[in-house]
Amino acid sequence: MSSFSYKAITGFINRIVLKISKISALNPIEMMVASLILGSVTYVYLFNLAKSSEILSTARIHDTSFLSTILYASPNDISFSPLKQQDPSLPVESISRIELKQLSIALSDSSSKYNMDTIMRFNNYIESTQLDFSDLDYQEGVMTYKEHLCYNASTTCRTLKAIINDNNVILSYVFDLNDDQRIKAAQLWDQKVMASSLDKLVPMTTQYYHSESISTVVWLIRIIKNISRDTAIRMNSASRIDVIVVSVGYIMMAFTFLSLYIRMHKLGSRYTLATTIFMSGFFSFMLSLATVYRLGAPVSPVLLSEATPFLVVTIGFERPYKLTKCIYELENNNNDNSNVLQVICRSVEVIAPTLIRDGLLEIIVFILGAKSTLPGLREFCLMSAFLIAYDIILMFTWYISVLSLKLELRKIKEIAAISTITAINETASSTVDNTNIGSNIKSKKPAIIKTKLVMIIGFLSMHVFEFCSTLSFSSSRANTSSLPQVPVSSSTIEPILSSILNQHRLSGSADGLLLKVSPSINFQLLPQSHFQGLPAVKSLLDEVYNTYNIYAQDPVISKWVVAILMVSILLNTYLFEIAKCNRQLPQRYQLQSIEEHCHIETNTPKMKRNSASITLKSDSNTSNKKSLSDNTRYCNKKQHHQLGIMRILEECLHILKNTDQGASALADEEIILLIQHAHIAPYSLEKLLGDLERAVHIRKAVISRASITQTLELSALPVAGYDYGKVLGACCENVIGYMPIPVGVAGPMIIDGDSIHLPMATTEGCLVASVARGCKAVNAGGGAATTLISDSMTRGPCVEFPNIIDAGLCKRWIDLEGFDIVTQAFNSTSRFVRVHKLHVAMAGKLLYIRFSATTGDAMGMNMISKGCEKALSTIAEYFPTMQIVSLSGNYCTDKKPAAINWIEGRGKSVVTEAVIPSNVVERVLKTTVDALVELNISKNLVGSAMAGSVGGFNAHAANILTAMYIAAGQDPAQNVESSNCITLMKSVNDGRALHISCSMPSIEVGTVGGGTILAPQQAMLDILGVRGPHPTDPGKNAQKLARIICAAVMAGELSLCAALATGHLVKAHMEHNRGIHDTKFIEATKHKIKESKKAPKTPASTPKSSLSHQNILLYQNTETELGE
Structure with a gap:
């Protein structure tokens, strides 16, 4: 297809x-x-x-504890002989095959004349009534026992006498099985008879539905009993x-x-x-x-x-x-x-x-x-x-x-x-x-x-x-052979067998008889009703009663009817209550003034949210109070309708579409109402209102009311005081606020002769302090030196050719004469981008072209993507059969770990080193040179190799790099490949100094574009001295940023390895990150700040207090070893 x-x-x-x-x-x-x-x-x-299934019957159709018995009698035999299996030596042509079926009718009163009359009428009904056998494709469509199924030993079907035994009447029927049509009809006869009933004579499988005395519980108990018995029999016979x-x-x-x-x-x-x-x-x-x-x-x-x-x-x-x-x-x-x-x-x-x-x-x-x-x-x-x-x-x-x-x-x-x-x-x-x-x-x-x-x-x-x-x-x-066969010597079967054999011998037939005796079928004759009335009325009532018993008293249907009635009543009652409430709804909602509303939100001590509540405490929830005060100021500033009635939806919609002011003329709650009814898209609020901060505040309220907890609107997520103009269309969509992250500073650190402070945005305790300790150790050894190996951002598009011949030709063309043509086309898209290398790989009909180019001070992903499009268009002119599969074929590779970045490099490839005297190692880092060298080999080199790492031969380079990325406005997702680093340590000068180096081949950073346009991130770039493009040498600021990050990573590697070597990692985290000591230290620091403000500002009263000492303890960490 x-x-x-x-x-x-x-x-x-x-x-x-x-x-x-x-x-x-x-x-x-x-x-x-x-x-x-x-x-x-x-x-x-x-x-x-x-109903005829033995499993669901309350009594058995057949007695499943017996198997059919096969009997044989020759023309000269005076009795039948049992056969376990049919003897193959028997002459097939000279044998008449018959089957004996019996109906066992249980009587409620054997002496009742009504019972016997009913049984005889039922017997005549079975023998003479036409039964539908259309399932057998019988020519006439119907059969009767006397004319079609009965075994005729002579010219007519002879009826066998009924046998009365222990309140049971046994009716016997002999079937002719001498052709396939009759065999199939005899097999279906049981089901056809089970579907028949006359007056109170019914099969025992349906006795519940016609019994007036048996209860549902008893019926269910009998069914469970039958199922349990069948299950036990089958489990015993199964493997x-x-x-x-x-x-x-x-x-x-x-x-x-x-x-x-x-x-x-x-x-x-x-x-x-x-x-x-x-x-x-x-x-x-x-x-x-x-x-x-x-x-x-x-x-x-x-x-x-x-x-x-x-x-x-x-x-x-x-x-x-x-x-x-x-x-x-x-x-x-x-x-x-x-x-x-x-x-x-x-x-x-x-x-x-x-x-x-x-x-x-x-x-x-x-x-x-x-x-x-x-x-x-x-x-x-x-x-x-x-x-x-x-x-x-x-x-x-x-x-x-x-x-x-x-x-x-x-x-x-x-x-x-x-x-x-x-x-x-x-x-x-x-x-x-x-x-x-x-x-x-x-x-x-x-x-x-x-x-x-x-x-x-x-x-x-x-x-x-x-x-x-x-x-x-x-x-x-x-395994059914272990079950007994029908006992043919019983008083209900033996006379019938003798009668059959006598009739066969009297007929003068020379054929033998092969007789199958089937288990009896059970019926029950229910007690006679004493209804006295017209026969027509009695018949009609019986029919209605039978129908009611079958459908209404059914154990499942009856429960369905009751359940549906209850559901209907409850549903109608519920809808009635809702309708009554809806009639009481006003057409317009009377609101309090927005200023009063904001005031209540600010001073209400508790706010109920579902089943939880949030208590605002004046001394512990400062940030929440600040957020609420921001919301209050915003309400006072932006709300248009201070008092009065809020307009209904139709009026708000009319103002939105038919006035010059549009959405600006509406109150915040009216705009929220329009958003809730899908007349305003939440993402278009900035465009409609023109007030970016108001748009963010409204969107925050909308999202809050649509959430499960509905806590966002009054949460501590700040909105006010941010320049959303730089975010719109550049950094984020559907803005609901901004996320403040603590920014710490490590250092200063001497890098290539410059003393530089290292800003780090992180929520991980001890990280900044650990880097600060590493900076102090590096500075004591004269600082860090860095070198830039390469600077080239990459993009690897994937193209496809109809066959490998064309793909191979294109690869050779790009490697040779096509290199200059492709490079010229690529470089024409920007005055900063310049191609350095093209690396082409082939996989079947697919061709992967890895463009490596400098991009100035920008990180360069957009710039190089634009150049790739132009270059591919040029290649397509020479190879018209080429099809572009994807502009990024994961051969770059961006935001994914890849060995090609580790080997070939991506972005800025930087190596940094430092030499630290052994006395500094012992005094500042509290360890020895040999211990550090041994730990670096065992952990960073051998351990990473055992783990099959690619570019992960370091302790925690991603920690420092990501913290500086967030602070400096870089793309945090690129820490995947940017964190590729190998840390090497070696003892030099006869053990009197430690040489440490970090090689990072794929640091992807930029100082223009992306998150660097935001004011807080620009402030951090100013600290590093790399904000914006370099005025004379494009790309130098971004390269310097990569050098600084690499040096910072080395400081963090040094401090963590020292903590691991001395076993102080967990101790430092527990003491300075999660311990009670931190809370006491913060409270003490706050108290000292208050006291210093109250004291006269004279040199004599300026405390030399332990505050500066605690600062040194926290940031320089000369006394306590801090780890990762």
Whole structure:
């Protein structure tokens, strides 16, 4: 099948599914009722079929403790002789095959004349009434016992006398089995007779439905007893491995059901949706059973009991769970009361193609399994295929309708809750941008689908190649020989056998008789009713009574009726209460003044959020108070409507579209109302309002009210006082504030003769102090020296050719004469970019071209990408068959660990070194030169090699580099490749000094563009002396920044290795990062600052206090070893 045909078919199926889902969501009650009716009708149909099943009967149709007995008598024999197996020496042509079937009718009163009259009428009815045997494709369509099935020893069918024994009447029938048509008819005769009834004479399988005395509990006890007995018999006759496999299957099925309820509970539904999914699966199971029965391939109950657990575990409930998760994610982000239908339709559009595709794959696998000739496997696979098909249909009808109703009720509940709140800021959650939800749903792990297919294929293969016998009845049948046969010497059978043999001998036939004696079929004659009235009325009432007993007193249907009535009452009561509340809703909401509202928010000690509360304490939650005060100032500054009534949605919409001021003329709460009703997109607030800070504040409120905890609006995340103009369109989207990160300074450190302070933005305690200690040790040895090996940012696009010949020609062309042409085209895109090297790699028809170029003081990713586009266009002129696969072919490699960056370098390749005297090592670092050298070899070199590291031959280079990246406005994600570093230590000058060096081949930094345009980051670049582009030598500032970072990494490596060598790492972290000492130190420092402000500012009163000593202790760390 071509891809076009596949897309056409899948598109057609998706449109149908979407339409069905839309109908179900629009008419949930009608669809639920239709599904319940269909399920109930299917249940009744299957139950009527199962009435003759020995497993579900309260008494036995046949006595399963006996097997049929085979008897033989020659023309001269005076009695029958039992045969265990048919003797092959018997002449086939001279044998008449017959079968004896008996009906055992239990009497309630053997002396009643009514009982005997009823039995005789029933006997005549069975013998003379035409029974429908159209299933056998019989020519006339119907058969009677006397004319077609009875064994005629002479010219007429002779009736055998009834036998009365212990309140039981035994009726005997002899069947002719001399042709295939009659054999099949005799096999179906039991079922046809079981479906017949006359007055109070009914099969014992249906005695409950016609019994006035038996209770539901007794009926269930009898069924459980029968099932237990059958299970025990089959377990005793089965092999141990079969029992273990089936038991494991049932345990796994139980865990599957439990997992369904747990996963649905995590989505927000306690039991409703999980139960609905379970009912959907049960309906699908019943429909598939009914379908395969109508197709003439019924599945054995024993086969179902053994294989159903594996089917449940294999198929599971993944499809409805994915659909529910998709709908809930969209609904949680879109709480518009009128948008449930759109949410469901969008979810179906996103997830339905994947679900249908997976289901079709499973159906195809089961259809292939249905081609097998293994007994039982064909029927089971056919049923499984129909089950999956019905499950998909019900998922988009029954389940969608229930889910739609649940969402509508939840929204009604939210509206009712909103109506009791006077403040508009406690309205329903607003809608937010959810464009990435579809891609997240589509990107589900394909491992689940593959695992299921493998399980299904393995399950079928296991039975096709007969590795296990759970679907085979051979093992159970092989052991049935241990069961006894029908006792032919009993008083109810022996006279009948003698009568049959006498009739056969009197007929003068020369054929022998091969007689099969089947176990008796049990009937019961219920007590006579004493109804006195007209026969027509009596017949009508009996019919009504029988119908009522079958349907209303059914143990399942009766519970369904009661449950539906209760749900209907509760639902109508709930909707009535909601409607009554809605009539009390005002048309407009009266609000307090915004200034008063802000004042209350600032001074309210507690704010209730769901079940939790947050207490604002004046001495401990300073940051929260600061944020609230910012919010208060913002309210006083920006709110337009200080007093009065808030305008309704229609008025706000009219102002938004038909006034010159537009959104600026609306109050904040009015704008939030428009956002909640999807009239304003949250991402467009800056453009509509023109006030960036106000837009951020409103968006923060919108997101807060749409979240679960609804705490963001009054949280400590600051909004005011930030230059959002530089962020807009450059650094971040959907801004709700800014994240302050502590910035510490290590050093100063002497780097290439310059004393430089090192700013580091981090939340990891001891990191800055550790680097500061390393800086002190390096400075004591004369400082750090650095060298720049190379400066070239890379980009590696991927192109494809129709064959390897063209790809090879292009590679050779680029390496030789094409190099200058490609370089000229690349360099023409910018006055700063200059290509240094082209590295071309070939993989099949794919060609990877790694451009290496300088980019001035910019980090250069955008610049070099622009040059790549121009260069590829030039190459395409010489090789028209080339197709661009991706501008980035991961041959760069950017933001991913790769050996090519470690070997070839990327960005700035820098090496730094320092020589530290041994006395400084012992005094500052509290260790020895030899200990450091030994630890570096064992940890950074051997340990990293044992771990298979690529570029990770260091202690914690990423720690220092990332902290400086965040402080200096670099891309933190590029720490993956920028942190490539190898740290080397060596004892020099006969052990009197330590030589340490760090080589970092791929530091990717820039001083223009990106985060360097923000004012706080520019301030940190000013400290380093590398802000902006270099005035005379482009690229020098970025190179200097790389040198500084490399030197800082060396200081951090030195300090951490020293802490590890002396065993002070954990001690330092516990004492200076998590200990109580820190809190006491901070409080003491605050107290000293207050005291110093109060004291007169004279040289005599200036304290030499321990504050400066504690500063030295914290930053220089001469007394305590600090680690990573």
